[in-house]
Amino acid sequence: MGLNGKVAIITGASSGIGRAVARNLNEAGVRFLLTGRREDRLSELKEELNHAAIFPCDISDPGVPESLLKTALDSFGRCDIVFNNAGVITTGSIDEIKLEDISYMVRVNVEAAFRMAYVALKHFKSAGSGFLINTSSLLGTKVRPTAGAYAGTKFAIEALTEALRLELAKTNIGVACVEPGLVQTELHRNWEIHPAQSLNIPRPLKPEDIARVVRFILEQPDHVRLARILVVPSDQEL
Numbered sequence: 001m002g003l004n005g006k007v008a009i010i011t012g013a014s015s016g017i018g019r020a021v022a023r024n025l026n027e028a029g030v031r032f033l034l035t036g037r038r039e040d041r042l043s044e045l046k047e048e049l050n051h052a053a054i055f056p057c058d059i060s061d062p063g064v065p066e067s068l069l070k071t072a073l074d075s076f077g078r079c080d081i082v083f084n085n086a087g088v089i090t091t092g093s094i095d096e097i098k099l100e101d102i103s104y105m106v107r108v109n110v111e112a113a114f115r116m117a118y119v120a121l122k123h124f125k126s127a128g129s130g131f132l133i134n135t136s137s138l139l140g141t142k143v144r145p146t147a148g149a150y151a152g153t154k155f156a157i158e159a160l161t162e163a164l165r166l167e168l169a170k171t172n173i174g175v176a177c178v179e180p181g182l183v184q185t186e187l188h189r190n191w192e193i194h195p196a197q198s199l200n201i202p203r204p205l206k207p208e209d210i211a212r213v214v215r216f217i218l219e220q221p222d223h224v225r226l227a228r229i230l231v232v233p234s235d236q237e238l
């Protein structure tokens with residue numbers, strides 16, 4: 001995909017991986033609709049980018065994906081890329097984790113991602129092209145004790161991506177997922193012990209490492225699909 005002038009919706013753009021992807025694609029001439037709950041962060045990023053609009057919201061609100069698409073079309077007249085990236089993490093053994101926390105995580109990581117994909121795909125089909133990239137995880141490919149619920153949400157993203165890859169074969173619509181290992185972002189900001197310490201990963205990935213991979217996926221020739229890419233720190237064993 002030639003990226004210059006394209007329009008991307010980025011969910012989870014207020015920090016971490018989403019923000020880094022916006023910064024990277026900005027260099028390629030992409031225009032953005034940025035979303036997340038923290039309006040101040042989105043406004044700061046908008047100022048940095050060449051062409052961006054913001055839509056502060058809670059992605060777990062079922063009407064949001066439709067509103068995002070409408071706002072992108074109203075603001076820029078098109079929508080070519082959706083980076084389906086917003087996510088939260090809650091961990092604990094299955095008999096001790098708070099069920100309300102699992103429920104909220106499922107609403108954000110799974111339900112909102114499926115709703116966003118649904119809306120994006122309807123639009124891409126009517127436009128005749130487009131690209132959806134989902135953020136999965138290393139924990140979309142394996143399970144770790146205390147991470148069963150989070151891994152479950154990311155296994156769902158893997159299923160979504162693979163089903164769409166098959167359903168969209170022979171079309172001009174691309175779909176892919178990235179599977180990051182540990183990335184230094186705000187995802188674990190409330191943890192007493194950061195996984196860099198508990199998993200002994202002195203050099204986690206940086207959000208920019210994932211951004212380069214997302215750009216690489218988007219810049220493949222039309223006949224090539226990078227359906228999923230696992231990206232892990234060289235220090236990560238588990």
Ligand SMILES: NC(=O)c1ccc[n+]([C@@H]2O[C@H](COP(=O)([O-])OP(=O)(O)OC[C@H]3O[C@@H](n4cnc5c(N)ncnc54)[C@H](OP(=O)(O)O)[C@@H]3O)[C@@H](O)[C@H]2O)c1
Nearest residue numbers: 012014015016017036037038058059086087183185186187
């Ligand atoms: N960091 C890692 O080690 C790692 C590894 C594998 C996969 N991932 C995945 O990468 C994705 C991005 O996470 P990150 O690491 O970049 O963490 P992050 O810095 O915490 O970013 C998460 C983003 O999601 C947004 N978000 C969360 N809940 C939301 C909600 N209810 N409504 C709207 N936006 C919401 C946050 O925005 P607001 O807080 O402003 O709402 C923020 O922009 C997630 O899907 C995560 O599961 C991360």
